[in-house]
Amino acid sequence: MSDLTSFSKIDGSGAVLVAAQRQLAMVTLKTDLGDKTTRAALKRILGVTVPSKRKIAGNVAWMAPDELLIMVPDGTSPDELAVQLNTKIKASVLAANVSDARAVFTLKGQGAREVLAKGAPVDLSPEAFGLGDFRRTRLGQVAVAFWMEADDEFTLICFASLRDFMYDWLLNAAQKGSLPAYL
Numbered sequence: 001m002s003d004l005t006s007f008s009k010i011d012g013s014g015a016v017l018v019a020a021q022r023q024l025a026m027v028t029l030k031t032d033l034g035d036k037t038t039r040a041a042l043k044r045i046l047g048v049t050v051p052s053k054r055k056i057a058g059n060v061a062w063m064a065p066d067e068l069l070i071m072v073p074d075g076t077s078p079d080e081l082a083v084q085l086n087t088k089i090k091a092s093v094l095a096a097n098v099s100d101a102r103a104v105f106t107l108k109g110q111g112a113r114e115v116l117a118k119g120a121p122v123d124l125s126p127e128a129f130g131l132g133d134f135r136r137t138r139l140g141q142v143a144v145a146f147w148m149e150a151d152d153e154f155t156l157i158c159f160a161s162l163r164d165f166m167y168d169w170l171l172n173a174a175q176k177g178s179l180p181a182y183l
Contacts, residue, residue, distance in 0.1 A: 009167060014174030016109030020167050024104040024157075025072035027082050031093040033066055038091045045084060046070065056134040056147045063136055069145070069157075072099075103163035105156045105170060112154050114179040115170065116146065142166055 009020040032038055039050050050068065051057035059071040072078045078097040085095035107115055113124045119139040123129065129148070136145040139156070142165070146156040158166050 011171055013176075014171060015111040015176050015179050016107050016115055016174045018167065018170045018174055019106040019108070020163065021104040021106065023099065024102070025076070025078040025099045026097075026102055026157075027070045027072055027078050027085065027095055028063070028098045029068045029070060029085055029093070029095045030066055031089060032091050033068070035091050038089055038093075041089045042068075042085075045081075045088060051134070054134055054136075055132055057132070061134045061145070061147065063145070069098075101160055102157045103160045103166060105158075105166065106149070106153065107156065107170065107174070108153045110152050111174070111179045112152055115173045116154060116156075117180070118173045119169070120144070120146075139166070140169060142169070 011018050029042075033050055042050055046058075046060055048058040048060050051060055051062045053062055053065075055062050059073060061069045061071070063069050070081065072081055078099050082095040082097050086093055113126075113129075116122070116139065117124045120135070120137050122135050122137055129135070131148050131150075134145065134147040136143075138144065139146075139158070142158050142162050144156055144158045144166075146154050149155055156166075156170075
């Protein structure tokens, strides 16, 4: 997270740094992920193997047995990637640019696990959740997904309509002196 110009709000006054990103291009893909032909086409198009359940591989995250979330690399158009996926996969498929529908946050610091543990019903201990793990869950009452970027850094996404609420929730949960010491 060295380039802070991609963030619209940053607050480092709490136990961890909480940052709201301006934009992250994303495409959601719904298709039969169990089909070998589809998996081969996805590997050709995306350059990575379809991740297994609750995993992220490179820029592709498992969302459900029939759904992937693709974080579109810089310099690639999410609309063009969606068209490519819709036309080059032979199975029934729906690929759509969801960039404007999602808000993206970064939590950075040694207490990032504890901040998320305050609201997510997920075992976030280092033994249970590490690099390459991806979770789709709730944080409080908000539908979210998150993954680790580094040992002390998480990326979190939620619906864009809840951006301000989630930012405030994260700031509140990250207050100094408020983190549990059991993770």
